[in-house]
Amino acid sequence: MPSKYVDMTTSPSVIAKEKLNAKIIPTLLMVDNVLGVQNAVLTLVDRFKPSVSNKVAGPTTKTETRLAINVSMEGCVSLDEGELKGIEFLGAPEVAVLTEDANCKVTMGYKFQ
């Protein structure tokens, strides 16, 4: 199973590109804000473009929030597969933070379904 580390210098940061024939299922989420200079207000965002459908002839790219989490300054949070159960990304998972901070480090492990 792959994993990706990003620091929140840039928001949003892309974890992985969309896989056309599979959903992306997170198996681990670790947010290390120990050296952060403020509380980290994070969201995991699912970016995808729907297909043409009966009701929508010209779909536009969507960004759906799949998870929101706040990690205190000097804090570190880890969520495992069981705690992330039910979270799934149809497109490309991204991490967004309210205030960019290079000292806020995010690692996400994931698998494909």
Add this chain to the structure above:
Amino acid sequence: MLELKPAPLATVSPPVSKLLQEGFYVRFTDEWPGTLSEVKGKLFQIDRQTNQVPYDISRIIPEDDYCDIDLSNATGGENIYPTNSKTLYQTLIGFKPGNYLVHFYIPAGEYVHRLEQAGMVPDVTSATRKYLGARKPEDSPYDEKRIFFYAVKDLEPLILRTYVDLGIDFEKIVIGLLVNKCHLRQIPSPTAEQLAKALKIDYYTELRW
């Protein structure tokens, strides 16, 4: 030409392939139309090694909405039909998990599954009849495909109406295909044994009764 094989209750040892193979016989019924005279009422033997070709089709559809996926080679289709009159495609269809339903139509607008009572036809715009004749992903899992579809050149298009049910904003629909390419050689005067061994392939009209 379209069948759902139930999950097996027992296994056979040694195992029997569920895919057609070289040397197998297939028989097309007399119900096949004159426009498909190459196969109508005829018996064939698969005279070359078969070739299994996997392919995935995916869509992301909003809640309470649908899209039609045409498997034929028509404009806008997925090009899953053969172009050679001596080729039979035995296609296995499976689905990845998700909150969606699949209705089969052949040709467009003509549902495969309905009941005898008037009005009991599939309809994705109906709160109840959306579930009539619908296949769920668990009916034919991606890793254990149970829906078999048989296509020859110029067969009418098979349409998969994939509908995302209520309860989820968007859903990713992934349809896994395994196309078993078979090359046919006609047996002009089949023996009783060959007829008995042949896989019978019905025309889609024989499913609607």
